[in-house]
Amino acid sequence: MAEQGKGGFFSEMFAPVGGFGVTFATMFKKVYTEEYPEVKRPTRPRFHGRHQLNRHPDGLEKCVGCELCAWACPADAILVEGADNDDTPGGTGRFSPGERFGKVYQINYLRCIFCGLCIEACPTRALTMTNFYELADDNRADLIFTKEQLLAPLQGGMSAPPHAMAPGMQERDYYQGKVSGDGS
Template sequence: MLKGLLETLRSMTEKPVTIQYPEVKRPVRARFRGRHILRRYENGLERCIGCALCAAACPSDAIFVEAAENTDDERYSPGERYARVYEINMLRCIFCGFCEDACPTEAIVLTDNYELTFTDRHQSIYTKEMLLEPVPEGGKPTPQKVEPGVYTRSIPIMQDPTD
């Protein structure tokens, strides 16, 4: 009995491990995976090219991507295509980071924001507008109008080494 009382007295003198949550927030670890964002280039164009590799890599099928073609009058990304519809169902997402690893343009990134709340199921579906980061300073919002052929790339033709 005396041993139990001594343990109680010792624990009363230790510093508590709890924090006052909304006022005091714990720092997150460097590799923490929280809320998703869709990144932009410095000129304001979206990095997402609508390839849907993130949706294919998602083990919980939480990502839906519908691609569309870019035009010179409406340019959203530097490539030929862009993500016209990009949705993530946060109730299905397991925050594994496979979408981040699969993206060839590093468009989708999991940030350190862990404060996600919903009052109904429709609020848990994050649309492209909710996921896109703000336009950087000096950039222009999408869609942009560009000169014809500015963002087309020429692919070099490989020469046959026997010629």
């Protein structure tokens, strides 16, 4: 019993110095510093970065304004206001192959936690996440991205909406991938 008491005494006496041992051991290790702004490491393919609103091959938007992404967002970072497509003469035109389209679409990156629940909730695969992660800014208003900032750029063969659906195609043909970039 007396020996256990002595061991406890010595461990209590050297306990404050034990922390210095950890510090002393790490003082001489090489520090690996990443030169981030100058040297950028590539992200993994499944990295969750900035969102993107996708288009069909003819240029129509995939977003149908259903607002499911906004409902799924736990941080309440997404605002969607849907509007009806109007093919009548003098109307607003067709922005998506569905009955509706996302008239207002905003993502507030001050609130977004990049969880990806909005991507899972999207029934048309209109919303995806890119690998772009540099979203820092010194102005809070610039971190609320609008529909124009989130829309994928027009590729070759696409025309800017509003325009009619491809001739002979129906809404389901768009979601089955039967529409090509040349409008057929």
